[in-house]
Amino acid sequence: MSEIILTATQIEHKLERMAFQILEANSNNDTIIIAGILKNGYAVAVQIATFLEKNSSKEILRCEINMDKKNPNTQISTSLKESEYINKSVTIVDDVLHSGTTLIYAVRHFLNVPLAQCKTAVLIDRNHKKFPIKADFKGLSLSTSINENVVVLIESTGMTAVLE
Helix, strand or coil: CCEEEECHHHHHHHHHHHHHHHHHHCCCCCEEEEEEECCHHHHHHHHHHHHHHHHCCCEEEEEEEECCCCCCCCCCEECCCHHHHCCCEEEEEEEEECCCHHHHHHHHHHCCCCCCEEEEEEEEECCCCCCCCCCCEEEEECCCCCCCCEEEEEECCEEEEEEC
C-alpha cells in the first residue's frame, strides 16, 4: 500500500522554494543551467527552470542528462554540448536521492570541463547514501528504512511523491 508523502501542491511549493535558493546561490552568474536526470529528474528540473524564468532575468538553460541508472558508469549524454556549459553554473537535478550513485556519476560527467560552480538539487533526500555526495538544494529530507521505496509519480495534473 502506498502512502502519499507530498501532494502536487506541496511539491510545487517545495520546487518554487528550491528555485529561489538556486537563484540566490547564482547571484554572480548570468546563466544558470538546470540539468535534470531523465526521466523524473528532468521533469523536476523543468518545474524549477519554469520558476526561475518567472522570477529572474538571468538566462536559464535546460539540459537533459541521459544515463543508465542501473549501470551509471556507462556513457552519459546531455542535450547540451560541453562547450555550452564551460565556465557556467550547473545545477544537477534528480527526483529522489537514494544511494547517491546516479547523482555522483552525473556530477562526474560535468566535471570534464571547467565550471563556474556545480550544485545538486533533489526533491526528496532519503539519507541512504553510499557515496560522499549531498543535495545542495532539497525539497524534503525523509528518513526511511532501506526496504521502503520513495517514488515520484508524474501525471498531467502534477507530481505526487509516495512511499511504498
